[in-house]
Every structure is written in structure tokens, then in C-alpha cells.
Amino acid sequence: MPVGIRKIVSANRRICCVLALILVSGLLVPTLLSGADDKVHITYWEKWSGFEADAMRRTVEQFNRSQNKVVVEFLSLSSVDRKALIATAGGDPPDVVGLWAYNVYSFADRDALQPLDDFIRAEPTPSGGQASTPEQWLARYEPVYADMCTYRGRVWAGLSTPSMTALHWNKAMFRAAGLDPERPPRTLAELDAFAEKLTKRDPKTGEVVQLGFLPQEPNWFAWAYPLWFGGQLLDGDKITIGTDPHNLQCYQWVESYTRKYGLDQVRAFSSGFGNFASPQNAFLSGKVAMEFQGVYMNNFIRQFRPGMEYGVTAWPTAAPGLDDFTVADTDLLAIPRGAKHPREAWEFIKFISSANLNAQREDELSGMELVCYLQGKNSPLRQWSPFFEQHHPHPYIGVFRQLARSPHAVHLPKMGIWQEYRRETDTMFDAVRLLAESPEQALAFCQRRISESWSWHRKSLERRSSDIANRPLTRALQTTAVPGLSLMGRGNPDELTPNGKPNVPLTNAPLPLGERVRVRGHEIIAKSP
Amino acid sequence: MTSREKHNLRHGLAFCSLWFVGFGVFTIYPVLASLYYSFCDYSVLQQPLWIGIDNYRRMSTDVVFWISLKNTLVFAALSLPAGMIVSLSLALLLNTEVRGMPIFRTIFYLPSVVPIVASALLWLWIFNGQFGILNWALRPILGLFGATPPTWFADPAWAKPALALMSVWGIGNSMVIYLSGLQNVPQELYEAAEIDGANWWRRIWHVTLPLTSPVIYFNLIMGIIGTLQTFTTVFVMTGNADGNPARSTLLYALYLFSTAFYDLRMGYASAMAWILFVLIVALTLLATKLMEKRIHYGG
Numbered sequence: 001m002p003v004g005i006r007k008i009v010s011a012n013r014r015i016c017c018v019l020a021l022i023l024v025s026g027l028l029v030p031t032l033l034s035g036a037d038d039k040v041h042i043t044y045w046e047k048w049s050g051f052e053a054d055a056m057r058r059t060v061e062q063f064n065r066s067q068n069k070v071v072v073e074f075l076s077l078s079s080v081d082r083k084a085l086i087a088t089a090g091g092d093p094p095d096v097v098g099l100w101a102y103n104v105y106s107f108a109d110r111d112a113l114q115p116l117d118d119f120i121r122a123e124p125t126p127s128g129g130q131a132s133t134p135e136q137w138l139a140r141y142e143p144v145y146a147d148m149c150t151y152r153g154r155v156w157a158g159l160s161t162p163s164m165t166a167l168h169w170n171k172a173m174f175r176a177a178g179l180d181p182e183r184p185p186r187t188l189a190e191l192d193a194f195a196e197k198l199t200k201r202d203p204k205t206g207e208v209v210q211l212g213f214l215p216q217e218p219n220w221f222a223w224a225y226p227l228w229f230g231g232q233l234l235d236g237d238k239i240t241i242g243t244d245p246h247n248l249q250c251y252q253w254v255e256s257y258t259r260k261y262g263l264d265q266v267r268a269f270s271s272g273f274g275n276f277a278s279p280q281n282a283f284l285s286g287k288v289a290m291e292f293q294g295v296y297m298n299n300f301i302r303q304f305r306p307g308m309e310y311g312v313t314a315w316p317t318a319a320p321g322l323d324d325f326t327v328a329d330t331d332l333l334a335i336p337r338g339a340k341h342p343r344e345a346w347e348f349i350k351f352i353s354s355a356n357l358n359a360q361r362e363d364e365l366s367g368m369e370l371v372c373y374l375q376g377k378n379s380p381l382r383q384w385s386p387f388f389e390q391h392h393p394h395p396y397i398g399v400f401r402q403l404a405r406s407p408h409a410v411h412l413p414k415m416g417i418w419q420e421y422r423r424e425t426d427t428m429f430d431a432v433r434l435l436a437e438s439p440e441q442a443l444a445f446c447q448r449r450i451s452e453s454w455s456w457h458r459k460s461l462e463r464r465s466s467d468i469a470n471r472p473l474t475r476a477l478q479t480t481a482v483p484g485l486s487l488m489g490r491g492n493p494d495e496l497t498p499n500g501k502p503n504v505p506l507t508n509a510p511l512p513l514g515e516r517v518r519v520r521g522h523e524i525i526a527k528s529p
Numbered sequence: 530m531t532s533r534e535k536h537n538l539r540h541g542l543a544f545c546s547l548w549f550v551g552f553g554v555f556t557i558y559p560v561l562a563s564l565y566y567s568f569c570d571y572s573v574l575q576q577p578l579w580i581g582i583d584n585y586r587r588m589s590t591d592v593v594f595w596i597s598l599k600n601t602l603v604f605a606a607l608s609l610p611a612g613m614i615v616s617l618s619l620a621l622l623l624n625t626e627v628r629g630m631p632i633f634r635t636i637f638y639l640p641s642v643v644p645i646v647a648s649a650l651l652w653l654w655i656f657n658g659q660f661g662i663l664n665w666a667l668r669p670i671l672g673l674f675g676a677t678p679p680t681w682f683a684d685p686a687w688a689k690p691a692l693a694l695m696s697v698w699g700i701g702n703s704m705v706i707y708l709s710g711l712q713n714v715p716q717e718l719y720e721a722a723e724i725d726g727a728n729w730w731r732r733i734w735h736v737t738l739p740l741t742s743p744v745i746y747f748n749l750i751m752g753i754i755g756t757l758q759t760f761t762t763v764f765v766m767t768g769n770a771d772g773n774p775a776r777s778t779l780l781y782a783l784y785l786f787s788t789a790f791y792d793l794r795m796g797y798a799s800a801m802a803w804i805l806f807v808l809i810v811a812l813t814l815l816a817t818k819l820m821e822k823r824i825h826y827g828g
Binding site: 088267271337419427453 | 659682774
């Protein structure tokens with residue numbers, strides 16, 4: 001072989017060797033590193049970014065330091081619900097996923113989450129007993145939040161950080177309009193009257209330059225306004241958006257704002273509002289004087305309008321007897337079906353659901369209180385530590401705590417088609433406020449559409465449960481139940497009692513018993529209760 | 530077949546096999562699977578259950594499905610002619626002999642290089658009813674007639690025209706294709722037409738358009754497919770899958786997406802995808818039929 005060619009071949013060999021080495025080390029190093037300790041590594045996907053993600057990352061680090069068996073690997077992702085959906089369908093989900101509440105009900109209906117009831121039953125009771133009941137476990141949370149963890153009689157998730165809404169008012173704008181800055185509106189009539197006083201028009205052009213209140217700002221309460229008026233969205237199994245007279249009254253009120261200030265005026269003025277998380281936010285830029293906002297709003301005030309003079313109070317009373325109305329929401333931590341380390345995932349959820357109630361200093365905060373403190377939110381736990389209560393960064397955190405205890409604190413309806421229902425109410429709200437449809441027309445359309453979807457969804461659930469119940473293996477298992485044994489899916493705490501009935505009551509569920517027995521794709525094992 | 534040919538065939542197939550596998554796994558299988566799912570109750574998270582033509586039957590009575598289809602056809606009717614006329618006109622202008630032409634061509638192509646998400650956010654501000662540059666320019670002109678400019682994306686009546694107007698921004702690709710078509714028109718035909726006394730317009734009508742008709746046809750077909758599948762701009766601009774305001778921008782692909790990934794009705798969404806496919810094929814055939822006698826292939 002000529003010397004030149006030999007050199008090229010030799011050089012190529014060297015390159016090939018280096019590439020092979022890189023490839024091998026690329027494959028081996030992560031494997032070696034992950035196996036470098038005896039701890040179980042679990043993955044946790046969360047939706048947050050920025051300071052909220054940092055807060056959870058710190059809490060995760062605290063959990064990792066607090067014990068020596070489990071390491072949580074935190075990953076902040078956009079569109080976490082869709083990614084979790086695809087990963088679960090593909091059989092490789094994370095061990096813990098941070099979902100929005102509506103995802104939990106929708107995923108639970110599709111059998112995509114593992115219920116936590118069995119993990120809870122394996123925990124000691126607060127009084128030192130052997131097995132907690134789900135009710136005992138959930139008693140740590142304020143009731144409105146606890147209720148959001150359950151669906152169809154099971155516990156599907158633990159709380160991560162909650163939200164609570166209140167009326168925020170700009171005290172400087174109140175003062176300028178001749179209103180008492182310490183006296184927010186207490187009733188709907190007062191809200192409307194104050195809004196009128198706070199509204200300003202350009203004396204030359206007559207254009208609106210400031211509004212006291214606008215129902216569509218922010219635009220995420222289209223579904224909650226009917227509840228504020230004493231209405232209902234769901235009554236048992238019936239959709240009631242278009243049949244409850246309170247809802248009509250509510251949407252007539254929404255329409256009244258556009259009629260009062262003029263469609264073109266409101267449209268032109270509100271099109272100048274910037275994004276929520278920006279200095280052009282209508283409330284932060286002083287364009288709108290009163291808004292319903294969540295506990296998180298203080299973070300944006302501190303960031304974009306530090307020193308802004310504002311107050312926080314319950315929603316004004318819109319229906320007799322519905323005082324201290326508020327809308328609660330929360331992020332939830334769930335274990336997807338097929339997660340590889342459900343027990344370790346539960347340990348992490350348990351840690352996040354706890355707190356050091358004796359904390360006197362910031363570095364003594366733990367679990368729930370640490371993440372809520374760092375995110376500037378209220379803790380959903382009934383008990384707060386002295387430090388959390390007295391040194392919380394939100395100046396009105398006490399108001400939110402009180403509101404969380406209000407008997408009129410509401411949350412979104414727990415139903416598998418909530419995203420669709422909510423989109424429909426948003427569209428209806430748009431149509432009414434833009435005077436494209438009358439409230440009666442819009443409500444009737446929404447009623448018809450959601451009733452159809454609801455019945456389609458329920459039919460799908462029934463179809464699926466009867467399909468599972470009719471499978472030969474399921475039938476055999478149901479008819480040959482061994483006394484004293486319960487059936488359990490692989491890594492799945494879903495249980496069926498020996499007599500073939502679910503061991504917890506199914507509420508709001510027309511589902512036959514077979515629904516929770518998983519056969520296809522799951523190993524069925526007999527387990528002593 | 531000689532042994533040499535067999536040997537070559539084996540090697541040829543071996544070299545193509547990766548493509549066959551990729552095409553089969555990532556194209557053929559998903560397409561066929563979606564056809565099967567369209568007849569199933571399927572949420573992605575569970576096994577599909579056969580329900581026959583229920584999804585298709587439901588579609589016929591789904592009001593929102595028809596709204597999204599109507600919105601898409603209206604949008605296509607507005608944006609397709611606008612895009613074709615503007616891109617052809619620009620190509621004609623950029624085909625003239627002027628100094629610095631490469632710079633002009635680059636400038637007019639540049640918007641196509643901007644990512645759709647970035648340009649959608651930019652256009653949101655251009656169309657802003659209060660602070661938008663468009664209304665800033667229109668206000669004094671319309672003011673002369675006592676009128677005010679529309680609030681574009683805040684007004685259901687103007688949201689689709691605004692979307693169509695915005696779609697013209699991304700015509701760079703079709704413009705370049707027109708340009709290449711124009712450059713293939715033989716110069717002697719223009720000279721002959723000029724000698725015969727044809728003016729500019731007649732030269733365009735009788736020489737340029739017939740000889741660029743294959744390119745126009747190609748752009749028309751691609752335009753039909755592209756506009757009927759529009760998703761990203763409207764998803765970014767309306768901020769969610771509602772088609773705000775009041776469903777005026779709920780395009781077909783957006784409704785399909787929300788049905789599949791928010792409502793977890795993948796079976797129904799698959800059925801919608803197949804209806805869209807049939808619609809695109811039908812419109813393509815219609816366009817082919819209508820243009821059949823008007824396409825002049827050179828040579």
C-alpha cells in the first residue's frame with residue numbers, strides 16, 4: 001500500500017477509534033453515574049418556569065437531602081399535560097407529574113393515573129393508629145383544596161401549590177376618584193357604582209381612558225361568574241349552564257358592561273391591554289382599577305409595579321347569603337399509570353404535603369410551606385408555622401387564608417370534560433360581551449353543546465367499562481374470587497374487594513364495577529389485604 | 530435477470546431499505562392507524578374501541594365542526610387569491626432589470642425566514658386596535674370620512690380578514706417559484722409580441738400568464754393545501770384553542786388539535802383529519818379540472 005494511502009487509512013482508523021470511544025463513553029457514563037448510588041432515582045415533571053420552578057427545585061433538593069433512599073430528578077417542561085399524556089400512552093411516564101386540576105379528572109377518567117388510596121391506607125393515622133383513611137389524610141388540607149384531590153370516590157393527587165382569588169383594588173385610583181381607599185365594594189351594586197365612579201373618558205374625544213371594572217379583565221372567570229351569582233354548572237349528572245336562572249342573570253350583568261360603556265369603546269380600550277405577566281397588564285398599568293386576581297398577583301406587582309398601593313378582599317356579594325365568595329384552584333401532583341417507582345413517588349408527594357409547623361426561621365421551612373413561601377402563595381394546609389404566617393412575602397396573606405376557609409369558596413366542577421366545558425363558557429362569554437349573541441342565545445347554545453359532549457363522554461365511559469367487564473379474564477376473576485384476597489394491578493393500588501365491588505363508594509359515577517379492573521397490559525396478581 | 534443485475538438489485542434494495550422502514554413506520558403506519566382510529570372510541574390513553582361510523586355521524590351534527598369548516602373556507606377564499614396575486618405581482622416586479630435587484634429580492638423573501646411564532650406575535654402588535662401601527666396609519670385617513678379603523682383581532686367580523694392579510698406576509702416561497710417560472714419565459718416571445726404592437730398588459734395576459742401557468746397551478750395546489758391546514762399562526766395569535774374572539778378564528782386544524790389533545794378524543798380527531806384529507810383532494814381535483822385547459826406546458 002502506498003505511504004500516502006496508508007497514512008489516510010491510519011488517520012481514518014484513529015478518527016474511528018476516537019468516535020467509538022466517544023460513543024461508548026456517551027452510553028456508559030450516564031448509566032454508570034445513575035447507578036453510582038443505591039438510591040432510587042425518580043423523575044418529576046413540572047409545568048413551572050422562572051422563580052416558581054426555582055422554588056420547587058429548592059424544595060426537591062430539600063427532599064433529596066432529607067432522606068437517603070430516593071432522589072427526585074426535577075424537570076421543568078412546557079405543556080406538561082400533553083407531554084405526560086403522550087409519555088403515559090407510550091408506557092414511559094414520569095414518576096410524578098405536576099398537573100392542573102382539570103387534567104387530573106380527565107386523566108382519571110381515562111385510567112391514566114394511579115389512585116393514592118392504598119398508599120394513604122398504609123400511612124399511620126395522625127393519632128398514631130395503623131392505617132389512615134383517605135378522609136384522615138385529606139384533613140391536613142383546607143376542605144376546598146382537599147376536595148379537589150378526590151374524584152369518583154378516590155384520591156388521585158396531592159397538592160403542590162394552591163391559588164385563591166380575591167378582589168384587588170388600586171387604592172391610589174380610589175383616592176383620585178374621591179372614594180375611600182380603605183373601603184372596597186362589598187356588594188355587586190357597590191362594585192358597579194364604584195366602577196362607574198372610577199371610569200374616565202377623554203373630554204375631547206369621549207374615548208374611555210380608564211375603567212373601574214371590566215368583567216373580561218382578566219378573562220379567566222367566565223365559568224366562575226355564574227357560581228358567584230348563585231348559579232350552578234352541573235347538578236348531579238345534569239348540565240345546568242343554560243337552565244339555572246342565576247346564570248342568565250349573571251350573563252345579563254356581563255352584557256350590561258359593554259352596553260354601558262359602548263362596544264367600540266370597550267373593544268378599542270381593552271385591545272390596548274398587554275399580557276398578564278407584563279408591565280402593560282391592565283391592573284398594573286392603572287387602566288382598570290378593580291380586578292379579581294389570585295394570590296400570585298403580588299409577585300407581579302412586586303416585579304412590575306413595586307410600591308403600588310393596593311388592597312385585597314373577598315368578592316363582593318352578588319347573591320343573597322353568598323358572602324365571602326372566592327374561587328380556589330390548585331396545582332396537583334399525581335402518579336401516572338405505568339410509573340416505574342410509584343412508592344417512591346408517593347414518598348415525594350407525602351413530603352410536599354407536609355410542613356415543619358414549628359418553623360421560626362426561613363431555613364426551617366419545609367415541604368409545602370417552603371414551596372408556597374418561595375412562590376408567594378398561601379399554604380393549603382390547615383396549620384401554618386409561625387414563620388410562614390408572620391413573615392410571608394404577601395402583605396395580605398391572611399386574607400387568602402380566611403378566604404380558603406370560607407364556606408363559599410368554590411372550585412371548578414370535577415368532570416372529565418371540564419376543558420371543553422370551560423372553552424365553551426369562554427366562547428359564550430366572548431359572544432355575550434361582544435354583543436354577538438344575547439345571553440339567552442349564548443347560554444342555550446352552551447347548554448346544548450355541553451350536554452351533547454357530556455352524554456358522549458359518559459357513553460364512552462360506559463362503553464369502556466362494559467368492554468372490560470366482558471373480557472374473558474375479567475369475568476373469570478369476578479366469578480372465582482378467592483375469599484380474603486383482593487385483586488391488584490402491577491404497581492397499581494386500584495383495588496376490588498373479593499365480592500367484586502369497589503372498596504370505596506363511587507360518587508357521581510354511573511360506572512359498573514368492572515371499570516377499575518385493569519386487565520390488558522397489566523399483570524394481575526392476588527394480594528392479601 | 531443476470532446474476533449481476535440480481536446482485537445490483539439486492540444492493541439497491543439494501544441501500545433503500547432504511548428509507549422503506551422509515552416511510553413505513555413514520556408515514557404509512559400512522560396514516561393507516563389514523564384511518565382505523567377514526568372508527569374507534571380512542572383517547573390515546575386506552576385501547577381503541579370499535580364504534581363504526583359514530584365519529585363521522587357525530588361530525589355531521591357537530592355545530593362547532595361546521596363553524597370551523599366555514600371559517601377555514603372563508604379564510605382560504607380570502608388568503609389564497611390575495612397571496613397568489615401579491616406574490617405574482619411581486620415576482621413580476623422583481624423580474625425587471627433594475628440595479629440592486631438581488632437586494633430587493635432578498636428583502637421581499639426575508640419575511641419567509643422569520644419564524645411563524647415570532648411573526649405572529651409581531652402582527653398581533655401591528656393589528657392592535659389601540660396602539661397598532663396599522664390603525665395609527667389608518668386613523669387619520671378614515672377620520673376624513675368620519676370612520677374609525679377596526680379593532681382587527683378584537684372584533685369577530687375583522688379577525689379572519691386580519692388573518693388573511695397577515696398570511697400575505699409569508700409569500701416569499703411562492704414568489705421565488707413564480708420568479709423562476711418567469712425567468713423561463715423565452716425572451717423572444719416578448720420581443721415578437723412587442724413587434725406585433727402588444728402593450729404591457731397584453732404581454733402579461735398573452736405571454737407571461739400562459740407560460741407560467743404550470744407554476745401558477747403548482748402554487749394554487751400548494752396554497753389550497755397550506756391554507757386549509759393553517760394552525761400555528763392562529764394558535765399563537767389567539768393564545769389558546771378557542772379561536773377567539775367568539776370562535777371567529779377557530780380554523781379546522783385548531784379544532785382538530787383541541788379535540789385530540791385537550792378533549793382526548795383522538796378517534797374523533799382522526800375522523801376529522803380524514804375528512805380534511807378528502808376535502809383537500811376534492812378541491813385539488815376541482816382546481817385541476819378547472820385549470821386543465823388553461824395550463825400550457827412549454828417545450
